[in-house]
Amino acid sequence: MGDGDLRTTLVIGARLLCAWACVGVAVLDLFMGAATIPYLAFHLVLLAGGVVLLGLGKLPKPLRPFEYGVIAATAIVTTVVTALPTTGSACCMRGLDVRHGYPLTLLGWNHGQPAHFAPAHTFAALTFWFLVWLLLRILAGTFRPHRRPPVAHSTHAEDRAVEPPAHQQPERADDESVGGLP
Numbered sequence: 001m002g003d004g005d006l007r008t009t010l011v012i013g014a015r016l017l018c019a020w021a022c023v024g025v026a027v028l029d030l031f032m033g034a035a036t037i038p039y040l041a042f043h044l045v046l047l048a049g050g051v052v053l054l055g056l057g058k059l060p061k062p063l064r065p066f067e068y069g070v071i072a073a074t075a076i077v078t079t080v081v082t083a084l085p086t087t088g089s090a091c092c093m094r095g096l097d098v099r100h101g102y103p104l105t106l107l108g109w110n111h112g113q114p115a116h117f118a119p120a121h122t123f124a125a126l127t128f129w130f131l132v133w134l135l136l137r138i139l140a141g142t143f144r145p146h147r148r149p150p151v152a153h154s155t156h157a158e159d160r161a162v163e164p165p166a167h168q169q170p171e172r173a174d175d176e177s178v179g180g181l182p
Helices: 003-032 037-054 065-083 119-143
Strands: 099-100 106-111
Touching: 003 037, 003 099, 037 099
Parallel strands: none
Antiparallel strands: 099 106
8 A cells, every 4th residue: 555545545534524524513503493594504505515525526527636725725815804894693702792704703802801712613614615615616617618628639641641432542453463574
């Protein structure tokens, strides 16, 4: 078993563990009830993302490592951008006057009090936005027309030569003397 085999096994195992965790958390929390729209949206994305992660190996065109990097960077930027404005509709930390983050509150405080940062909510928000961008990337790849690879043309005349059809070939006499006089 080579190093590539071990790495592939670890990556697939981690993907499947994350997928089942997403599906399990989403299903259990959805059975508990959907309190708000952000709560419902978060858990539906978690469920859809978990299902997609389970079937990621069955995609006709697998994602490249570069694409995962772009999705992760986009998820980080989206988490930061959604944490900038103050929100009242976000889940969690409802007892605080000022809350930032969507769909989960990442940072909150009461006036005159120190700020409270929620690392678990931040991780969950990063997971949410990663799955959103992953789902969008897979949907975009599904509906994008597939390009045919260019046909390689030979540069040798022998390879490019085409036999003329049988009705255009000159007739050959079987009684010709090829070796000289009879």
